[in-house]
Amino acid sequence: MTLVMTAVLLGGAALVVVAESGAPHANITSFPKGLWWAIETATTVGYGDFYPVTLWGRIIASLLMLSAITAFGVITAALATWFVGRAEQDLVRLGKTVGSHARDDAEALRTELHTLHARFDHVENLIRDKGPRSTT
Secondary structure, three states, X not given: OHHHHHHHHHXXXXXXHHHHOOXXXXXXXXXXHHHHHHHHXXXXXXXXXXXXXXXXXHHHHHHHHHHHHHXXXXXXXXXXXXXXXXXXXXXXXXXXXXXXXXXXXXXXXXXXXHHXXXXXXXXXXXXXXXXXXXXX
């Protein structure tokens, strides 16, 4: 992506200098000025210090703008995808951890419940065995 964008900037700078050369009121008259113009146009800074005045210069500017916006969009989408993927991995890990703890807690609760039932059964048996006895 970097190589493509560098080529677009260098190509746009060279082409706009050719398109603007000899035009009345042209201010992009050298490659360094063209390169500065291409960078500020591609980054959407647009200081306004350099701008194309010819039809071909404006067509080149339009193509440069569309290319740069597309490139930045692709980079932004790639970064967003990476961040979302990391967040999804974190959620999956968190879900597994929570699930593991929930299973452990449920098993501990089942064990405790079983123990309580056994104690209640024992207490019931003791009460039943020592209940009122008839004396005859």
